[in-house]
Amino acid sequence: MATRRHLAAVILGSAALLLAFGAGAAKVYRWTDRSGITHYGDHVPDAPPSQVRTIPVYTEPSAIARLRIENDGDRFLAFADNRLSGPIEVQLDFSRSDNVIGRPLLPARATVAARGSALVAVLESADPERGFDFELNMESLPGDPDARPRDVDYLLPLQQAAFRIDQGYGGHFSHNDGQSRYAVDFAADIGTPVLAAREGVVMQVESDFDKAGLNREKYGGRANFVRILHDDGSMTLYGHLKADDGVLVRVGQRVRAGQQIGLSGNTGFTTGPHLHFAVQVNRGMRLESIPFRMRGPAGPLRISGGRGGL
Template identity: 60%
Template sequence: MRAHVRWLAVACVALACVAMGAHAGKVYRWVDKNGVVHYGDRPPPDAKLEGQQVRVIPVRAEPGAMARLRLEREEGMSLAFADNAIAGPVEVLLKFTKSVNTRGEPELPARATVPANGSVLLARLMPVRAGAGEFGLAMEVVPGDPRATPDDIVYGLPIPREKLRVEQGFNGRFSHTDTQNQYAIDFRAAQGTPVLAARAGTVMQVESDFDKAGLDLEKYGGRANYVRVLHDDGTMALYAHLREEGVLVRVGQRVRTGQRIGLSGNTGFTSGPHLHFAVQVNRGMKLVSIPFRMTGVTDRP
């Protein structure tokens, strides 16, 4: 995300703000018992009781931003804040994309860890000297606290034991070759198979409105329905490729080991229905997967 500001004078600052992307997947249309047409982002709770006919209108959905760059005016300067929009910590990196007669306190690039749903002042931006100036900003965001220290525990199974079948493990050559997925496990799972929390934690992020799949990495590599769960040690479990509307938990919800959190599917970069499971941490503004132990799958990393 980027913001551009021009200094009009030393004490007169133009402000810019990068807003979060909209996130809506469906619009519901229904006619009530009086013949009045209604539209909403969720179906009416009394639709069955009143015999209302509800029609679903698909809408292209884009994932919501994890954090928002916000600029506020203060005499002679601008204050750059990071607003965290998810139920878990994120690390942000603020940097100049352009800087004319402008400096930051602290100097940019600047990093900060922003707590769940919290805000942090990243830098004060001000002219170096009297006169016109201009600057542009970009903010990178990575989920997770870089100080996380993983506990040595054994994870439960993310799908029912009777359906257990591993298709790709650690360092799998098909798609487990990058740092985010190196230590992931893919479980074969027919669409609609229950997905279970392999460890207790807090639901940090969800995506449930995507309905496409394929082997075009550029087109589908960055999209899939998923649940990200934050554990007490700061690690994060990723449950990916869930089916459309296959998320059964909400952001901020506390889940227990073995609790049903979703339904498997075939969304994103995939050759067929399966569940992609990984344990990840943030290391140096980079999301990386880490080895883990799981009952009945791997006894040691």
């Protein structure tokens, strides 16, 4: 299972435009003041001087960050707001610019603490004698790029008597990119209890997806999942969880190793019911899976490029 980066954009002209979207469908409101300047906002102003136009906007339900712009005199401050209960990294860049400069120079990166905000760049006119405008995009990725994962033993993430690995390290079907190369797909019937393989904090969940299929463009990167952050900055990902009630924990909750966190399912890009498990780290705006050791009641789990077992 892949995790997509999420894009936030803002266009600034003579007035600040703030897109303060929540998850899913959102609305932006547009109106013109008495000086003829067009404004955009995430709520209807008190006593607007003109008719307010409503602009519907769709954002991904699992968007992890928001780009926020504040007017500071003759310059603009670009902030990143982290929606997750764990650190993220963001990269801000111009998609279009005219007579504007960023400090630091764009593209600029920043690490944002859990549920926190960070100033990514200050944007100002390169030539104060004339106007400027620009368009920004911001990419965001879970995890701290300075994380140093420890070599630890993970528990089996499923509560069932027998285990079968349908796709191991470097599997040709879907474990052929950086974030999934060292992932493991455990065969599991829908509704099998999913357990935390290691203690940590629930950093991110997706629980509203109910579709599955082999169309990578349509379903790739979309599935119900739980992401758990560990104290060394590494993250475990439990993917393709059951639709509706497949996630049994909440964001920000601390869980112990072996605690039930969900139910296995068949959501997203998948050939059938299974649990996708990976240990991931952020390597600087690049999410990568890493090899791991796992133990079960019968001893170490043997993982290969295809099937495996205890």
